[in-house]
Amino acid sequence: MSRITEGTMPFQDGETWYRITEPDAPTPGTLPLVVLHGGPGMAHDYLRNLAVLADETGRTVVHHDQFGCGRSSHRPDAPAEYWTPQLFVDEYAALVAHLGLGDHHVLGQSWGGMLGSEIAVTQPAHLRSLAICNSPASMQLWVDGAAELRAQLPADVQDALTKHEQAGTVDDPEYLAATQVFYERHVCRVVPMPADFVDSEAQMEQEPTVYHTMNGPNEFHVIGTMRDWTVIDRLDRVAVPTLVVAGEHDEATPATWQPFVEHIADVRQHVFPGASHCSHLEQPEEFRRVIAAFLAEHDDQPTG
Numbered sequence: 092m093s094r095i096t097e098g099t100m101p102f103q104d105g106e107t108w109y110r111i112t113e114p115d116a117p118t119p120g121t122l123p124l125v126v127l128h129g130g131p132g133m134a135h136d137y138l139r140n141l142a143v144l145a146d147e148t149g150r151t152v153v154h155h156d157q158f159g160c161g162r163s164s165h166r167p168d169a170p171a172e173y174w175t176p177q178l179f180v181d182e183y184a185a186l187v188a189h190l191g192l193g194d195h196h197v198l199g200q201s202w203g204g205m206l207g208s209e210i211a212v213t214q215p216a217h218l219r220s221l222a223i224c225n226s227p228a229s230m231q232l233w234v235d236g237a238a239e240l241r242a243q244l245p246a247d248v249q250d251a252l253t254k255h256e257q258a259g260t261v262d263d264p265e266y267l268a269a270t271q272v273f274y275e276r277h278v279c280r281v282v283p284m285p286a287d288f289v290d291s292e293a294q295m296e297q298e299p300t301v302y303h304t305m306n307g308p309n310e311f312h313v314i315g316t317m318r319d320w321t322v323i324d325r326l327d328r329v330a331v332p333t334l335v336v337a338g339e340h341d342e343a344t345p346a347t348w349q350p351f352v353e354h355i356a357d358v359r360q361h362v363f364p365g366a367s368h369c370s371h372l373e374q375p376e377e378f379r380r381v382i383a384a385f386l387a388e389h390d391d392q393p394t395g
Contacts, residue, residue, distance in 0.1 A: 099230065100189040102182055104233030105164025109155040109186060112142040115242045118149025125153045125183070125193050128296060129201030129225075130380075131317070134161030134325035137291040139202055140375050141382075148383045150390075153190065155262070158182050159301040160294070167300045171316055175210075175306045182211055187217065196386050198222040200335045201343070201368065202306075208351070210281040213329040215288040219394055220384055220389040221333045225368050227347035229321035234313050236344035240277055244393070249270045261308040272310050277342040277371040278310060288372060310342055332384045338360070338366030359385075 094113045124144060128135045135154040145152045156163040157179055164174065183206070189197065194217045199207030203234040204226025213222045227233035241249060248269045255266035279288055295302050309315040335351045337343050339362055352360050361381055363370045371378040 093142070095142075099163075102158055102185055102187060103164070103178075105153055105158065105166070105185060107158055107164075108162035109153060109180055109190070110142075111190070112145040112154075114145045114149045114151070114154045116149060117151070121148060121150035121244070122386075122390050123143075123151040123153055123195040123196055124386065125187065125192070125197050127183070127197065127199035127203030127206050128157065128160075128291070129199075129203050130156070130160065130302050131157070131179070131202045131305045132160050132295050133202075133291045134294045136161070136294070137285075137369065138203075138371065141198070141371060141379070143375075144379055144383060144386075147379060148386065150386070153186075153192070153357055155182075155186055157301075159282060161291075164241040165298050165299060165300065169300070173303050173374065174301055176206060176317075176320070177370050179206050180213065182210050182350040184215065187274065193217055194219050194391065196220045196222070196389065198382065199226065200354040200371065201226055205320070208322045209211075209327065210323045211331060211333070212244075212322065214328060214330050218331050220331050220386065221329065222385060223333060223335045223348070223351055225337050225343045225370060226335075226351075227343050228323050228326065228350035229347075230313060230317050230319065231321065232347040233343070234318075236347045237313075237342060239344065240342060244269075244272060244276075256312055256352075259379070261312065264270065273310070274344075277340055278369050280340065280365075280367050280373055281292065281369075285369075285372050288369060303329060323350045323354065326350060327356070329355045331357070332385075332389050335360045336363065336370065336378075336381065337361075338363045338368060340365070340367040342368045 097113045204223035251269040305315045366373045
C-alpha cells in the first residue's frame with residue numbers, strides 16, 4: 092500500500108495545501124508526477140484516483156489544491172485581476188521547490204493542462220515531460236467548440252440555456268437542469284457523477300471566486316477573465332516530450348487541442364473512444380495505462 096502525507100506551504104499571504112502519495116516499493120528510476128487540477132477552482136478531489144499510479148508504477152504522485160481552491164487559502168475579496176495564470180505558475184514553482192522534487196513529470200487536466208502548457212513554455216529546469224489532458228490551447232477555441240456541442244442538444248434544452256443567460260438567471264433550477272444535460276454528454280458520462288467529482292464541484296460551488304472570476308458560471312458560458320486566453324503563439328517554446336489526450340465526446344473538441352499537436356515539437360496524441368472530458372473517471376484503468384506508459388518512457392534510467 093502507498094503512504095500518504097498531507098501538508099501546507101506558505102504562498103502569497105496564505106498557504107497551499109498538498110497531498111503526497113508515495114509507493115511502499117518505489118521503482119528505481121521513476122520520477123515524481125505533479126498533478127494539476129482543473130476549473131480553474133475545482134480542487135484536486137476529482138483527480139484523486141490518479142494517486143493509484145503510485146502503487147501501479149512505483150512513483151510518487153503529488154496533488155495540491157491551487158490557491159483560492161479547496162483546502163488552500165481562499166481570497167473571495169481579491170480583485171479580479173489577482174487571478175491570473177501566472178499566479179498558478181508561480182505556485183507550481185514554489186511547490187516543486189518546497190518539496191525538493193528535482194526532476195519530475197507534470198500532468199494537467201482541463202484548466203490544469205492549460206496551466207501545464209503555461210509552465211512548460213517557461214522551460215523549467217526539472218520538468219521532464221508534460222501530459223495535457225482534455226484541454227484547449229485557447230479559450231476562443233473552447234467557446235467555439237462548446238457552441239458546436241450546444242447546438243446538438245435538444246431544442247428545449249438550448250432554449251432554456253439561452254433564455255436564462257439572456258435574463259441573467261443562471262442560478263434558476265431550469266437552467267441548472269439544462270446545464271446537467273450538457274455535462275452528462277460532454278463532461279462526465281458516468282451517471283450518477285462519481286463521488287470525487289461531486290466533492291470537487293461542491294467545494295467550488297461553496298466558494299466559487301476563482302471559477303466564476305476566471306471562467307464564468309459554467310463550462311460553456313465563458314465570460315470570465317480567461318475569455319481571451321491563448322498559449323498557441325508560445326507553444327514552440329515547449330521543450331519536453333508532450334502527450335495530449337482527450338475523449339471522443341469531450342467538451343474539449345479536437346479543434347481545441349489540435350494546436351498543441353501542431354506546434355509542440357515532441358508530441359503525440361491519444362483519444363479515448365466513448366469517453367468525454369473526465370476520461371480518467373470514465374475509463375480509469377485505460378487512462379492510467381496510457382499515462383503510465385508515456386511517463387515510463389521519460390523516466391530516469393536506473394544505473395548499474
